Amino acid sequence: xxxxxWLQIILVFAIVIAAxxxxxIAMAKLFTRAEPTGLERGLYRLAGVDAGKEQSWATYxxxxxxxxxxxxVVLYLLQRLQFHLPLDPQGFSGVSEPLAFNTAMSFVxxxxxxxxxxxxxxxxxxxxxxxxxxxxxxxxxxxxxAVAVTRAFARSEAKTLGNFWVDLTRATVYVLLPLAIVxxxxxxxxxMPQTLQGSVEATTLEGARQVIAxxxxxxxxxxxxxxxxxxxxxxxxxxxxxxxxxxxxDYLSIIAMLVVSSALPVMFGRMVGDIRQGRALLIAMLVMxxxxxxxxxxxxANGNPLLSQYGFASxxxxxxxxxxxxxxxxxxxxxxxxxxxxxxxxxxxxxxTPLGGLVPMFLIQLGEILPGGVGSGLYGIIVMALxxxxxxxxxxxxxxxxxxxxxxxxxxxLAILAILILPLVILGFTAISAxxxxxxxxxxxxxxxxxxxxxxxxxxxxxxxxSAFAGLNANTPWFNTTxxIAMAxxxxxxxxxxxxxxxxLAAKKKIPQTQxxxxxxxxxxxxxxxxxxxxxxxxxxxxxxxxxxxxxHFAMLAGKSF
Amino acid sequence: MLSQLRPSLILFAFFMLLTGIAxxxxxxxxxxxxxxxxxxxxxxxxxxTVRGSELIGQxxxxxxxxxxxxxxAGNGYDAxxxxxxxxxxxxxxxxxxxxxxxxxxxAANGASTLPPDAVTASASGLDPDISPDYALLQVARVxxxxxxxxxxxxxLVENQVRNPLLGIFGEPRVNxxxxxxxxxxxxxx
Numbered sequence: 037x038x039x040x041x042w043l044q045i046i047l048v049f050a051i052v053i054a055a056x057x058x059x060x061i062a063m064a065k066l067f068t069r070a071e072p073t074g075l076e077r078g079l080y081r082l083a084g085v086d087a088g089k090e091q092s093w094a095t096y097x098x099x100x101x102x103x104x105x106x107x108x109v110v111l112y113l114l115q116r117l118q119f120h121l122p123l124d125p126q127g128f129s130g131v132s133e134p135l136a137f138n139t140a141m142s143f144v145x146x147x148x149x150x151x152x153x154x155x156x157x158x159x160x161x162x163x164x165x166x167x168x169x170x171x172x173x174x175x176x177x178x179x180x181x182a183v184a185v186t187r188a189f190a191r192s193e194a195k196t197l198g199n200f201w202v203d204l205t206r207a208t209v210y211v212l213l214p215l216a217i218v219x220x221x222x223x224x225x226x227x228m229p230q231t232l233q234g235s236v237e238a239t240t241l242e243g244a245r246q247v248i249a250x251x252x253x254x255x256x257x258x259x260x261x262x263x264x265x266x267x268x269x270x271x272x273x274x275x276x277x278x279x280x281x282x283x284x285x286d287y288l289s290i291i292a293m294l295v296v297s298s299a300l301p302v303m304f305g306r307m308v309g310d311i312r313q314g315r316a317l318l319i320a321m322l323v324m325x326x327x328x329x330x331x332x333x334x335x336x337a338n339g340n341p342l343l344s345q346y347g348f349a350s351x352x353x354x355x356x357x358x359x360x361x362x363x364x365x366x367x368x369x370x371x372x373x374x375x376x377x378x379x380x381x382x383x384x385x386x387x388x389t390p391l392g393g394l395v396p397m398f399l400i401q402l403g404e405i406l407p408g409g410v411g412s413g414l415y416g417i418i419v420m421a422l423x424x425x426x427x428x429x430x431x432x433x434x435x436x437x438x439x440x441x442x443x444x445x446x447x448x449x450l451a452i453l454a455i456l457i458l459p460l461v462i463l464g465f466t467a468i469s470a471x472x473x474x475x476x477x478x479x480x481x482x483x484x485x486x487x488x489x490x491x492x493x494x495x496x497x498x499x500x501x502x503s504a505f506a507g508l509n510a511n512t513p514w515f516n517t518t519x520x521i522a523m524a525x526x527x528x529x530x531x532x533x534x535x536x537x538x539x540x541l542a543a544k545k546k547i548p549q550t551q552x553x554x555x556x557x558x559x560x561x562x563x564x565x566x567x568x569x570x571x572x573x574x575x576x577x578x579x580x581x582x583x584x585x586x587x588x589h590f591a592m593l594a595g596k597s598f
Numbered sequence: 599m600l601s602q603l604r605p606s607l608i609l610f611a612f613f614m615l616l617t618g619i620a621x622x623x624x625x626x627x628x629x630x631x632x633x634x635x636x637x638x639x640x641x642x643x644x645x646x647t648v649r650g651s652e653l654i655g656q657x658x659x660x661x662x663x664x665x666x667x668x669x670x671a672g673n674g675y676d677a678x679x680x681x682x683x684x685x686x687x688x689x690x691x692x693x694x695x696x697x698x699x700x701x702x703x704x705a706a707n708g709a710s711t712l713p714p715d716a717v718t719a720s721a722s723g724l725d726p727d728i729s730p731d732y733a734l735l736q737v738a739r740v741x742x743x744x745x746x747x748x749x750x751x752x753x754l755v756e757n758q759v760r761n762p763l764l765g766i767f768g769e770p771r772v773n774x775x776x777x778x779x780x781x782x783x784x785x786x787x
Contacts, residue, residue, distance in 0.1 A: 084604045165619055173617075246654075342693060361769065390688070
């Protein structure tokens with residue numbers, strides 16, 4: 037670990053906070069504005085939306101499911117029929133059924149797990165009109181849901197949570213699109229390609245033929261990072277020199293990934309009328325995230341002792357890393373992409389040291405709330421905040437409340453239901469796959485790392501992350517189907533109880549805070565929240581992690597290989 | 599509830615046109631106008647022949663050239679199939695591969711220790727750079743193969759090192775294609 041390395045890490049976080057604060061305030065204003073703009077008015081008239089009419093939690097959720105289902109069907113068909121569609125310069129054939137199902141689910145749920153290599157599978161038309169559209173819409177869906185959940189705490193005795201169509205439109209047109217244009221232009225200036233050409237052929241200095249795949253990369257990269265989607269244009273994702281041409285594009289990628297998710301707690305604080313509440317959530321998120329960056333950085337700098345016999349001048353682990361990013365930016369990227377639900381990678385997570393790889397996997401399993409996916413991170417940490425005040429309430433024997441809303445048995449049951457879905461899906465599918473010869477034939481690594489590949493895959497899918505221990509060949513009917521199901525459950529089966537909590541809380545009267553209320557903006561609450569997140573995550577996943585990365589770490593120290 | 603179906607279809611169609619067609623096409627137009635070189639892949643050409651991209655690594659095996667990192671992209675530096683090796687730290691396949699490459703690289707360069715980037719596979723399989731240490735390690739071999747003075751080649755390498763801005767931002771690195779082209783320019787043929 038070096039001083040310059042830490043300085044880069046700290047500067048990135050400083051820029052993120054400086055940008056997220058005004059963005060959060062602006063979003064609070066945007067989503068509380070009553071009057072639609074001229075463009076909105078025309079669009080709503082065409083679509084038959086009454087912008088003044090708000091929806092109950094159930095209608096709001098149904099509207100969200102309806103447009104996501106439409107997106108799923110369209111994306112599935114685009115992939116299957118890509119050879120009939122324009123902009124297919126490489127002449128790719130239609131994508132197979134299980135892969136098209138997996139990919140459609142993947143991009144609709146903001147997971148962006150990729151069982152395929154982009155440059156060898158998808159036409160430019162599918163990348164643009166299929167994948168890029170879902171990059172916008174899945175992120176806008178997350179923002180809309182986070183806004184609806186926020187309103188549940190901002191309002192008193194309300195029957196409605198807002199209008200989904202208005203929130204979705206504003207999130208897309210006034211938040212994501214302008215940001216994507218700015219970041220996309222910067223990416224182009226930093227060297228990312230943006231062309232409709234398929235590839236060029238080069239004659240190398242040694243006289244060999246090299247085909248260089250190209251495409252509209254910068255426009256997709258911008259929203260891939262801003263929407264915490266993570267689905268790369270190329271197989272190697274942000275480690276590909278066209279997706280990450282320099283250290284500068286890497287800083288911008290990391291900042292773009294973090295900025296919207298970090299702005300949402302600020303928006304939350306502003307909308308509930310007490311910015312300190314949002315600040316407390318943001319501090320808890322970032323403290324844990326920075327600790328995770330440090331852990332990966334430390335593990336990678338200590339490296340792999342099994343390699344010392346070959347006479348390396350330094351212990352640093354460079355397997356699966358790029359020279360232009362080095363250890364610090366690789367560690368930062370790995371922690372950020374999994375603390376968020378992004379899943380873009382600039383280093384191959386499979387080749388991190390066992391402990392260096394454990395951290396991203398554990399960050400996903402914690403529910404990706406540090407600071408989490410666009411929108412999903414905010415409603416995820418609010419669920420954790422409800423559980424925290426409930427635990428605190430049990431300790432002092434008092435009915436808990438959060439932001440003046442009484443947390444009662446109904447809300448707690450729904451919250452527990454929501455947080456049990458992830459471990460059920462992750463551990464259940466991992467256990468089944470670990471026993472199936474059909475699944476085990478996909479493994480690239482033997483020993484505990486093989487189990488880690490499967491555990492990481494289902495964590496990534498259910499958590500809607502999308503990064504991978506990519507040795508696993510996931511492009512098989514078994515993994516394409518089960519991972520697709522895991523993604524759908526991890527997204528939608530989580531959202532429905534969360535929206536039910538929001539509906540129930542919105543209807544309650546906001547009680548004034550008294551001397552006896554537990555303050556949820558100070559250091560005590562932040563510490564309690566961090567403790568609850570770590571204890572819940574640890575209890576759920578420690579046994580599985582012990583069999584994967586932890587045992588691999590001790591095997592490595594003992595000089596064993598598999 | 600049924601009243602939600604019309605907005606879901608019409609708004610989806612609108613967003614598809616806006617974000618899936620208008621946005622990437624407009625960005626492509628801007629890129630081709632403002633940054634034509636970068637937008638088309640930062641290609642390197644000699645008299646109209648494309649020799650590669652300055653961002654994309656390529657394979658070098660001859661002693662007359664500096665060698666790049668180990669690549670798992672296709673059969674090595676396949677710029678239409680990027681990939682890492684994705685082997686874990688305790689993988690026998692990884693250890694065997696590193697053992698063989700370490701022996702080969704040490705023998706070819708008469709070295710006893712190696713910088714960590716010399717025989718580890720890059721993440722993309724297309725890493726265009728190596729560390730200055732790895733470039734300097736290869737100076738003697740390349741100078742001998744080209745009948746050049748070692749000092750001359752070392753100076754060339756040192757001129758090609760890209761240092762981090764202010765010593766902080768980025769990593770010290772050498773672009774292998776640029777270095778080898780400079781080498782060819784010095785000793786044609």
